[in-house]
Amino acid sequence: MxxxxxxxxxxxxxxxxxxxxxxxxxxxxxxxxxxxxxxxxxxxxxxxxxxxxxxxxxxxxxxxxxxxxxxxxxxxxxxxxxxxxxxxxxxxxxxxxxxxxxxxxxxxxxxxxxxxxxxxxxxxxxxxxxxxxxxxxxxxxxxxxxxNASTTISLPVTPDTKSPNDSSEEDDLDESLKSMHITSFSNAPIPEGVKMPEIFSSKEPIVDRKSVFIAHIASIQYVTQVGMVVRELLKNKKIAKATHNMFAYRIEEEGGVINEGNDDDGEHGAGITLEGLLEVIDARNVFVMVSRWYGGIKLGPDRFKHIKDIALQLLDEHGYVQHKKKGPTTKNVKKKSKK
Missing domain, CATH: 3.10.110.10 (Ubiquitin Conjugating Enzyme)
Structure with missing residues (x-):
């Protein structure tokens, strides 16, 4: 059509x-x-x-x-x-x-x-x-x-509102991980012999109305590696200060079961957009994150296009865009819930 x-x-x-x-x-x-x-x-x-x-x-x-x-x-x-x-x-x-x-x-x-x-x-x-x-x-x-109506209210933590006591880089990193709801990934046991995957980032960003988008990908085999990769990426101060670091992953486990999940990091709808992209191109055993630095001007739905485009470009460069799915998968899908 x-x-x-x-x-x-x-x-x-x-x-x-x-x-x-x-x-x-x-x-x-x-x-x-x-x-x-x-x-x-x-x-x-x-x-x-x-x-x-x-x-x-x-x-x-x-x-x-x-x-x-x-x-x-x-x-x-x-x-x-x-x-x-x-x-x-x-x-x-x-x-x-x-x-x-x-x-x-x-x-x-x-x-x-x-x-x-x-x-x-x-x-x-x-x-x-x-x-x-x-x-x-x-x-x-x-x-x-x-x-008493207190903990249901969540105010964003920005560099201007952080306590002076939150000065150590490790504390800042833990807070970032907590806000992205991946504490369970970070603290989960890692299978013996599993090493930190190599991480690749976009060579050129997408810039629109002062907002900047950069993608990062890594080849993974275990869900626990999601926490490893995110923690490693957030050690970069520039990435840690991004307005949003949304991500998705898709892993083929034993028996062909697909384990997939995502996190918006406050950019509602972005995580599922990335997860849907991985499903459409049938990418497997890969983690993708898109960092966005907000430029002060609302982009509307254009931001989702940029998130998808910058991720797709990097995935294509590294051989993950091989074919598009023709119809719904017949394989079992196992979702990772966030805590």
């Missing part, structure tokens, strides 16, 4: 969604003016929920699903998405556990694989609505009651 065909299907889908949902639930995303982007706003917890659970003086909590339409949707690629959870009245971001973000991403990917070539945003919305009610809602209530 050509770009015009995709454009028509997208416009038809937007008309249908606008007829189903009220304008305060589904509306254009004004943060990315000029881009084809829309937002769904879902209530997660309201005053009645707080009252029923004896939680006082709390305001409504909403979850937002930001959808970006690439030119290749729905013929070749799914929409790009971001998930935000905010305590609207307080203006505070609530950091969803990686478990929830990963589960939502996996559900979306399953739907895309089942309906590839068709518009799927409505199915995504229905799935997310069900997930909020069945999983997310009760978990947030338990966290708020248990921690």
């Amino acid at each position: 050509d770009i015009e065909g995709n454009k028509q299907l997208q416009e038809d889908e937007i008309i249908v969604l606008s007829s189903i949902y009220e304008s305060d639930i589904f509306y254009p995303n004004k943060d990315y003016e000029g881009d084809k982007s829309y937002t769904f706003k879902f209530p997660v917890l309201n005053e009645d929920d707080f009252s029923e659970n004896d939680i006082e003086d709390q305001e409504n909590i909403f979850l937002k699903l930001n959808i970006f339409y690439p030119e290749t949707y729905p013929s070749d690629e799914p929409p790009i998405f971001e998930i935000e959870c905010t305590w609207t009245e307080k203006g505070i971001d609530i950091s969803l556990d990686e478990k929830y973000k990963k589960e939502i991403s996996n559900k979306f990917l399953e739907i895309w694989n089942d309906f590839k070539g068709e518009v799927i945003v409505y199915e995504w919305v229905q799935t997310l609505t069900d997930y909020i009610e069945s999983e997310l809602k009760n978990s947030l209530i338990e966290d708020i009651k248990k921690n």
Whole structure:
């Protein structure tokens, strides 16, 4: 299908969604003016929920699903998405556990694989609505009651907000690893004789509106090597200071089982984009990370294109782009959950 065909299907889908949902639930995303982007706003917890659970003086909590339409949707690629959870009245971001973000991403990917070539945003919305009610809602209530609404709130740690006591490089490195949710990778036992893989980085970055993107790859055979490679990369102060270091890996284990996973490092949707890229080119036994230094100007969905392009370029240079998958794999897939 050509770009015009995709454009028509997208416009038809937007008309249908606008007829189903009220304008305060589904509306254009004004943060990315000029881009084809829309937002769904879902209530997660309201005053009645707080009252029923004896939680006082709390305001409504909403979850937002930001959808970006690439030119290749729905013929070749799914929409790009971001998930935000905010305590609207307080203006505070609530950091969803990686478990929830990963589960939502996996559900979306399953739907895309089942309906590839068709518009799927409505199915995504229905799935997310069900997930909020069945999983997310009760978990947030338990966290708020248990921690008096404190530990569900996560503020980003930047060089300006770090404590003076966090001066040692090792402490900084451990904090970076913790924020990327790979502590379990770093602390896991490494099979005897496994050495640090050789790491290759992009020779030339992609630069767009002052944002800089560089990719890094390494050949790996064990999931524990993910932690080894990330720790080694973050020893480079320039990489450690990147705004985001998103990564994905894909390993073929015994019996043909594919073990794959990703981490957004705060750039929601980037990890699953990289994981999807590895799956599309059927790359195996490889780790890929993309470092992004934010230049102060929002790129909208262009940032996902740059993340994918810089990773694909480096993967191609090192022989990982051999063939594209023709259809869904018949092999078992084992996902690594983050903790």
